Amino acid sequence: METTFVLPNSGHKRDDVSSKMGMWLFLFTEVLLFGGLFLVYMIYRFMYHADFMTASHELNVLIGTINTIVLLTSSMTVAMSITAMQKGDVRLSRRLILLTIVAALIFLVNKYFEWSAKFEHGLFPGMEHYNTLPNGERLFFFLYFFMTGLHALHVIVGGAFLLFVVRAINKNKVRQDRYMLLENAGLYWHLVDLIWIYLFPLFYLIH
Amino acid sequence: MQTHDNHTGQQHDVHIVSYKEHASTFIGLVLLTIMTVTVSVFGAEIYTLSVLTALTIASTKAVVVALYFMHLKYDPKIYRFMMGVVLLLFVIFAVLTLVDYLARN
Numbered sequence: 001m002e003t004t005f006v007l008p009n010s011g012h013k014r015d016d017v018s019s020k021m022g023m024w025l026f027l028f029t030e031v032l033l034f035g036g037l038f039l040v041y042m043i044y045r046f047m048y049h050a051d052f053m054t055a056s057h058e059l060n061v062l063i064g065t066i067n068t069i070v071l072l073t074s075s076m077t078v079a080m081s082i083t084a085m086q087k088g089d090v091r092l093s094r095r096l097i098l099l100t101i102v103a104a105l106i107f108l109v110n111k112y113f114e115w116s117a118k119f120e121h122g123l124f125p126g127m128e129h130y131n132t133l134p135n136g137e138r139l140f141f142f143l144y145f146f147m148t149g150l151h152a153l154h155v156i157v158g159g160a161f162l163l164f165v166v167r168a169i170n171k172n173k174v175r176q177d178r179y180m181l182l183e184n185a186g187l188y189w190h191l192v193d194l195i196w197i198y199l200f201p202l203f204y205l206i207h
Numbered sequence: 208m209q210t211h212d213n214h215t216g217q218q219h220d221v222h223i224v225s226y227k228e229h230a231s232t233f234i235g236l237v238l239l240t241i242m243t244v245t246v247s248v249f250g251a252e253i254y255t256l257s258v259l260t261a262l263t264i265a266s267t268k269a270v271v272v273a274l275y276f277m278h279l280k281y282d283p284k285i286y287r288f289m290m291g292v293v294l295l296l297f298v299i300f301a302v303l304t305l306v307d308y309l310a311r312n
Contacts, residue, residue: 061248083225200243
């Protein structure tokens with residue numbers, strides 16, 4: 001290894017290490033954002049344990065499980081697309097990213113049907129039936145809609161980010177020797193998966 | 208792929224995770240998901256046990272995702288260290304919130 005000291009911004013147009021670190025720092029703020037919501041959930045679950053259990057039975061475990069598997073699959077495909085890019089197989093890499101985006105769409109379609117059923121039952125905050133529910137159940141559904149809604153927003157953003165990466169690949173701006181954008185999009189996508197890993201058991205699988 | 212030297216801040220000594228490793232990680236995660244659903248649907252009736260089991264399985268999955276899919280296992284240690292600091296921060300928040308909650312009753 002050379003020992004000469006090279007100043008930052010000394011003509012090098014990119015900095016992969018800092019790029020990735022910046023992404024991680026952003027992900028930490030996301031962890032704390034959802035972390036705060038999980039703390040709210042924790043306290044209210046202590047206070048309204050029975051209500052949370054009753055309300056949780058309204059949720060569809062099957063759709064939840066399917067969506068979990070969909071997200072896990074998409075996490076694998078995006079991780080593999082980075083492997084493909086590192087190995088120089090651009091076509092495969094792009095295909096795997098598109099597959100990830102398809103998984104994101106499947107997730108959102110499932111979510112749409114799931115939420116529609118809740119709307120029909122009048123469980124959305126402010127609806128007539130919602131207003132007649134006991135305090136704890138109302139808090140449960142409020143948190144359910146807020147947290148899975150915020151998560152779904154992240155799914156949409158993640159999908160858009162991946163689409164942006166596909167565009168960059170087409171323009172040859174992301175390639176075998178320069179794939180940090182893809183790696184950062186992957187990190188974001190995995191975070192979306194990570195959050196769901198906690199949301200799923202805490203909302204759907206309360207016993 | 209080894210490119211450039213460290214002083215320029217470019218990527219170096221990249222460890223390429225194989226497709227096979229990603230596939231096995233995925234299978235492991237699916238098995239853990241099946242496990243947590245099974246435990247919840249047919250499992251223990253004791254409240255705390257069930258929450259603890261669910262959270263333990265979820266955390267195992269989270270660690271697997273972070274280490275393998277997010278490359279934390281092969282990346283420089285600094286990322287793991289930063290992740291640890293953030294988790295510690297969250298634990299401090301959680302403990303303080305709990306203490307506050309318990310002290311009010």
